[in-house]
Amino acid sequence: MLQFTIISGLPEYLQSSVSAGHLRIAQERRALEVETVDLRDYTEDSYRTIDDEPYGGGRGMVLKPEPVWRALKTAGLKMPEAGGKLGNRRASGHPWVILPTPKGKSLMQEDLVRLSKKRHIIFLCSRYKGIDERIRAWVHEEISLGDYVIGGGEAAALVMMEGIARLLQDVVGDKESVETDSYTCGLLSAPTYTRPEEFMDWSVPQVLLSGHHAEINRWRRKQALALTLVRRPDMLAKVELNDEDKKLLSEVIIEQAGRS
Numbered sequence: 159m160l161q162f163t164i165i166s167g168l169p170e171y172l173q174s175s176v177s178a179g180h181l182r183i184a185q186e187r188r189a190l191e192v193e194t195v196d197l198r199d200y201t202e203d204s205y206r207t208i209d210d211e212p213y214g215g216g217r218g219m220v221l222k223p224e225p226v227w228r229a230l231k232t233a234g235l236k237m238p239e240a241g242g243k244l245g246n247r248r249a250s251g252h253p254w255v256i257l258p259t260p261k262g263k264s265l266m267q268e269d270l271v272r273l274s275k276k277r278h279i280i281f282l283c284s285r286y287k288g289i290d291e292r293i294r295a296w297v298h299e300e301i302s303l304g305d306y307v308i309g310g311g312e313a314a315a316l317v318m319m320e321g322i323a324r325l326l327q328d329v330v331g332d333k334e335s336v337e338t339d340s341y342t343c344g345l346l347s348a349p350t351y352t353r354p355e356e357f358m359d360w361s362v363p364q365v366l367l368s369g370h371h372a373e374i375n376r377w378r379r380k381q382a383l384a385l386t387l388v389r390r391p392d393m394l395a396k397v398e399l400n401d402e403d404k405k406l407l408s409e410v411i412i413e414q415a416g417r418s
């Protein structure tokens with residue numbers, strides 16, 4: 159069983175989302191346990207202060223180290239007491255602490271796969287301008303959703319948790335659906351359709367109604383190759399193509415050239 163602990167100054171942001179969708183299913187199927195921790199419960203002043211002004215001046219508030227340190231210790235992180243060099247105060251390997259931050263490494267599907275094999279992940283969510291730099295000593299990994307800034311780490315932690323939860327055994331009923339995900343198989347996935355067959359003069363491609371599985375698979379593979387060629391040629395350059403793929407891709411290129 160995997161455990162997520164989310165340490166946040168805004169736990170109400172997380173409440174409904176951790177009880178919905180894949181996160182709910184994973185918990186119901188005992189593949190996952192989710193605990194949200196209110197950082198303010200680890201303050202010692204009557205205002206329950208978790209942030210303060212930056213030394214040296216400047217705009218924005220900074221997350222204080224003491225409540226984070228207490229919350230991490232309570233969540234099970236093994237840390238030497240203060241003293242010694244910063245390097246000596248690094249947290250040991252278990253649980254795994256992730257700091258969502260725009261300064262981190264960009265999140266990829268392979269990170270979700272790697273993280274889905276951990277036993278306990280703590281997401282340390284900051285809002286405000288950022289964290290006191292000394293908190294970084296207890297963080298194993300800093301992860302960014304992408305090259306933009308959002309209001310805080312909670313939404314980023316939810317993205318990661320949902321991405322990980324659906325990879326856990328028995329959470330997504332159809333294993334093949336996970337294996338053919340865009341980014342898992344290296345190509346963007348083919349378009350999908352459902353009933354009705356005709357919708358406002360648009361009809362579903364005939365091949366999908368044919369019941370001919372080999373033809374359907376061929377059509378899907380060709381569509382995936384075409385879409386990836388147009389939208390993400392960088393992905394296409396990395397994927398291993400077999401002879402049939404190469405044939406389909408040359409058909410796509412000829413058809414696209416004919417259209418332009």
Ligand code: ADE
Binds near residue numbers: 260301306309
């Ligand atoms: N917090 C603010 N912006 C973020 C981003 N892009 N990724 C992760 N955490 C964040």
